[in-house]
Amino acid sequence: MRYSRHGYKLERAIKKQLAPNKSINQALKEYELNPTTNSCVTLADAYTDKGDYQNAIKYYQESLQGINQYSPDIMLKYADALYEAGEYARCKETLDLLCEKNPTFNSNAGHFLYARSLVRLGLVTDADNEFRALLSHRDHIEYKVAYAEFLFEQKRVIEAMPLIDEVIKTYSLLPKAAQNYNKHWYQTAVKLKNSKLIE
Numbered sequence: 001m002r003y004s005r006h007g008y009k010l011e012r013a014i015k016k017q018l019a020p021n022k023s024i025n026q027a028l029k030e031y032e033l034n035p036t037t038n039s040c041v042t043l044a045d046a047y048t049d050k051g052d053y054q055n056a057i058k059y060y061q062e063s064l065q066g067i068n069q070y071s072p073d074i075m076l077k078y079a080d081a082l083y084e085a086g087e088y089a090r091c092k093e094t095l096d097l098l099c100e101k102n103p104t105f106n107s108n109a110g111h112f113l114y115a116r117s118l119v120r121l122g123l124v125t126d127a128d129n130e131f132r133a134l135l136s137h138r139d140h141i142e143y144k145v146a147y148a149e150f151l152f153e154q155k156r157v158i159e160a161m162p163l164i165d166e167v168i169k170t171y172s173l174l175p176k177a178a179q180n181y182n183k184h185w186y187q188t189a190v191k192l193k194n195s196k197l198i199e
Contacts, residue, residue, distance in 0.1 A: 024050060031059075037068050044077065053085040070101035076110050083113055088120040108138050112146070119150050128154075141167050145185040148192055157196060164189045 027043040044059035060078035068074060075098040082091040095114045098105065111134045118127035131147040144163045151160035167189040171182060179186070 037063050037065075037074075041074060041077070044081070048077070048081055048084075051084075053081045056081040057085060057087075070098070072098055072102040072105040072107070075102075076107060076113070079110075079117075080113055083117055083120075088117045091117045092121060108134065108140075112143055116146060119153075124154065139166075141170060141182045141185045141189075145189050145192075148189065152192055152195075160192065161196065164193050168193065 024043070024046040027039070027046040031039040031043045040059050040063045044056045044063065047053070047056040047059065057078065060074060060081055063074050064071065064078065075094055079091045079094040079098065082088075082094060092114065095110060095117070098110070111130060115127055115130035115134060118130055127150060131143070131150060134143055135147060144167050148160040148163040148167075151157065151163075167186065171179060171186040171189075174182065
């Protein structure tokens with residue numbers, strides 16, 4: 001992820017803390033006045049930002065109609081909300097349909113979401129292959145940590161440790177804003193490393 005995206009995410013997080021319901025109220029008002037696909041997606045996005053995934057799912061579903069029935073961008077957001085709501089099978093089904101209907105669409109975020117849904121569904125071999133394919137193209141911190149967690153769960157600690165060490169080293173070299181954005185993943189990596197040292 002590029003540094004500008006880190007800043008954008010942080011800005012959104014700060015705004016949510018200062019006025020957690022403001023964006024939802026604004027989006028809901030705009031949707032009621034003009035119920036277009038764009039206003040519907042904006043409302044779903046606002047619910048996602050708040051962590052209200054059931055309402056997000058509702059409005060993403062509503063957005064997937066007509067010419068936007070198989071919109072890859074909306075389908076990806078919908079799948080992400082399903083994952084966060086714990087509906088892993090529906091998440092996987094949505095991503096499979098996304099790929100079927102949009103064969104030229106490519107998204108690292110989509111592959112990462114797919115890999116995590118496979119883990120949750122206990123599809124170990126498929127999840128392992130998905131993580132490997134993802135890391136062969138991008139080596140983002142969150143991808144490495146999530147794969148390391150998966151490897152730990154599979155008792156493949158020796159394979160996980162190099163990934164964890166890479167994450168800790170990379171994190172120390174990031175700009176402050178990027179460190180803030182990746183703090184959760186860094187802390188998870190440290191926790192995994194410490195659990196290995198305690199053994």
